[in-house]
Amino acid sequence: MVKPNAPVALCLLEDVTPALLDLRHRLLRKGQPPESASYPDVDPLPTTKHLGAFAEERLVGCATMQADPSSTGNPTCRLRIRGMAVDPAWQGQGIGTRMVQQLQQWARKENSGIWCNARILAVPMYARCGFEITSEEFDMPLIGPHYNMEWNDAS
Numbered sequence: 001m002v003k004p005n006a007p008v009a010l011c012l013l014e015d016v017t018p019a020l021l022d023l024r025h026r027l028l029r030k031g032q033p034p035e036s037a038s039y040p041d042v043d044p045l046p047t048t049k050h051l052g053a054f055a056e057e058r059l060v061g062c063a064t065m066q067a068d069p070s071s072t073g074n075p076t077c078r079l080r081i082r083g084m085a086v087d088p089a090w091q092g093q094g095i096g097t098r099m100v101q102q103l104q105q106w107a108r109k110e111n112s113g114i115w116c117n118a119r120i121l122a123v124p125m126y127a128r129c130g131f132e133i134t135s136e137e138f139d140m141p142l143i144g145p146h147y148n149m150e151w152n153d154a155s
């Protein structure tokens with residue numbers, strides 16, 4: 001059994017894996033059918049990147065970044081974070097923050113900002129990474145309250 005304080009490495013995944021879908025389902029789609037953890041229109045696209053956080057062989061965190069124009073219409077923000085999750089035993093160690101920072105590095109190479117629909121609980125993590133709230137609070141059915149947040153390198 002890997003200990004929750006073992007070193008964690010971030011790694012670009014070729015595709016979604018059963019472990020990633022399981023993590024998404026447990027953390028983001030609890031009580032919903034397992035297939036709700038898939039984003040069938042997004043996951044297989046060549047423009048979509050899947051990031052895994054691994055403690056030895058075990059996936060303890062995941063995040064996906066897709067090409068998607070910002071809902072605020074900001075033309076410099078063409079990438080979106082989805083499916084951000086860290087196994088509860090591994091939360092509060094900076095893994096989520098590191099994953100966002102890795103996605104920001106990739107976005108810089110594409111000259112793009114990033115946006116996301118952030119759950120209330122995740123707002124401080126995104127704010128720490130330079131994201132700003134760009135909407136009123138809104139409710140997503142079956143999930144709960146969110147804010148739209150956006151990060152641009154120049155902001």
Ligand SMILES: CC(C)(COP(=O)(O)OP(=O)(O)OC[C@H]1O[C@@H](n2cnc3c(N)ncnc32)[C@H](O)[C@@H]1OP(=O)(O)O)[C@@H](O)C(=O)NCCC(=O)NCCS
Nearest residue numbers: 027084085086091092093094095096097118119122124125
């Ligand atoms: C949101 C989520 C991804 C954050 O993952 P995490 O790995 O716990 O995030 P971090 O450790 O980077 O930050 C969480 C807290 O740990 C603390 N922390 C401890 N050590 C830290 C470190 N070295 N660096 C940064 N933060 C650290 C921070 O104070 C932070 O608290 P804050 O966000 O209230 O300011 C995780 O809680 C999760 O999976 N939640 C359920 C699913 C979810 O809501 N996903 C987001 C959808 S928008």
